[in-house]
Amino acid sequence: MAKVPTREECFEIMEEAKMPPHIIEHSAQVTKIAVFLAEALASSGVPVDTRLVEAGALLHDISKMESIDNGGNHAALGAELLKSRGYPALSPLVERHVDLGEWSEDAPVDEAEIINYADKRVRHDEIVSLGERFDDLIARYGKTDGARTRMERLREEMFRLEKKLFRHLPFAPSHINTL
Numbered sequence: 001m002a003k004v005p006t007r008e009e010c011f012e013i014m015e016e017a018k019m020p021p022h023i024i025e026h027s028a029q030v031t032k033i034a035v036f037l038a039e040a041l042a043s044s045g046v047p048v049d050t051r052l053v054e055a056g057a058l059l060h061d062i063s064k065m066e067s068i069d070n071g072g073n074h075a076a077l078g079a080e081l082l083k084s085r086g087y088p089a090l091s092p093l094v095e096r097h098v099d100l101g102e103w104s105e106d107a108p109v110d111e112a113e114i115i116n117y118a119d120k121r122v123r124h125d126e127i128v129s130l131g132e133r134f135d136d137l138i139a140r141y142g143k144t145d146g147a148r149t150r151m152e153r154l155r156e157e158m159f160r161l162e163k164k165l166f167r168h169l170p171f172a173p174s175h176i177n178t179l
């Protein structure tokens, strides 16, 4: 079985990385949503590894500060860091949290999809809908036509991902706002 850090070990890794409180707060909210979805999916008979989802969600922004200070892609840096710490199973989850890369509506749900989606439901530390999150992203970063088009494409992709996840669940995406 893949080596996965416990919740306590995740917080130790965050401390060592000197993660600032607002990123810890953001990560805790993403984790709350991701674990809720993973447990609900598991109860609906979708095989997902909840421990892996929890650790991946807690650590998804582990290299955010490093990338703010020194540049680089924080998802790729985080994936590298976790691999070097002996947690290769977490690497693809962190690597794919911004941009999911290859995925399909028809393939089984995987843990990276849950974390990626949960991250899109949190603005700073506040739970929001996908629509609200993308309105904010487009207002902040959609300064050029190219950037806007890319974000609109991502928004459309995320609504497809939401559909994929919720077709297995007995509640609607808006239920997440009540967590």
Ligand SMILES: [Fe+2]
Pocket (backbone or CB within 6 Å): 060, 061, 064, 074, 097, 098
């Ligand atoms: Fe991130």
